[in-house]
Amino acid sequence: MTPEDTPILASAQAPGKVILLGEHSVVYGRAAIAVPVRSVFARAVVRPATDKLVICSRLEAGLGTTWTIRVDGESSQEPLAVAAQAVLGWLGWDRPPRWLVEVSSTIPLARGLGSSAAAAVALVRAMAQAAGRELSAAEASELAYQAEQQAHGTPSGIDNTVVAWDRPVHFAAGQARELPLGAPLPLVIADSGRRAPTRDLVAAVRERWSGNRRQIEAIFDDIQALVDRAEIALSQGNLGQLGSCMTENQACLRQLGVSDERLDALVESALTAGAWGAKLSGAGGGGVVIALVPLADGPRIAEALRAAGARDTIQTVVET
Ligand code: MEV
16 A cells, blocks of 8 residues: 555644744844745645654755654654654653654755755644644644754744744744734745755854844844834735835845845845835755745736746735
8 A cells, every 4th residue: 555545634734934034143132024925835644654754855946855753652753743742742742653644845955045944944833733632723833833943953943933924924032923014015035046055054143142242132133123124014905115125134244244146136136126125034055945926016016036046936916
């Protein structure tokens, strides 16, 4: 019998995400704003298995990377195994069940789109469901955070929060609140085709911060002021103002040293093509550039981004 022939005990899904403003400074307790991107998602399916708990992960969309993790005791340190162990702890089970948990995803990996958080949230939800329990968004976020720590070192917690809540969020110092949107947000997401390794980029900013705390803290304060302005613009549906805040945030990220010429060129091409604002999103050093756009101009701006070197673009509209 192949896995596809066995019945599904439970399944769950979690969206991708982008950070509108505040990446990196959020690691230092400043505020950030993030929104879910539902057009890409991770999915976990639980089936009965003859052996122990097996996690089978196909995260790289199209590439079919597959690996299997047996969760027995403390052995595996793979982020998804850590998430699975966290759920077992939450359930109060000291022995793993005989389940096959398959995790797949359409979210491009290591691009700042929350692929690891979404995979972990989908997995913890599906496992809880297979046990006849339901996780609240806060509980799913908390359990997935343990996998995020394993994957990224010292994550702020914004990714697992926005992905588990599936709502626009304001996040600061571990505290999140939902953000009402005054208007839907049409976004074009441009994939640079390059990885944005969060752990390395966060470490690089940490090094700069250690070397010149006053200067870097001042940049973080500038970003915080932009987040405050953006929050008002967001609630009023003032996309022009929100876009300006995003573009100013990009200038701060450049000062932090996490942008580069190719990302700057993508930002410039989006602005020249008529975007309200554009910036890198996530850790930087690669990953994605996001552009806030007038809805009707989305296809044209996406084309401009591809002409400027984006490997791929995603057009999406974020709603509350
Ligand atoms: C998260 O997508 C991006 C960073 O802000 C790291 C974090 O918040 O943990 C760079």
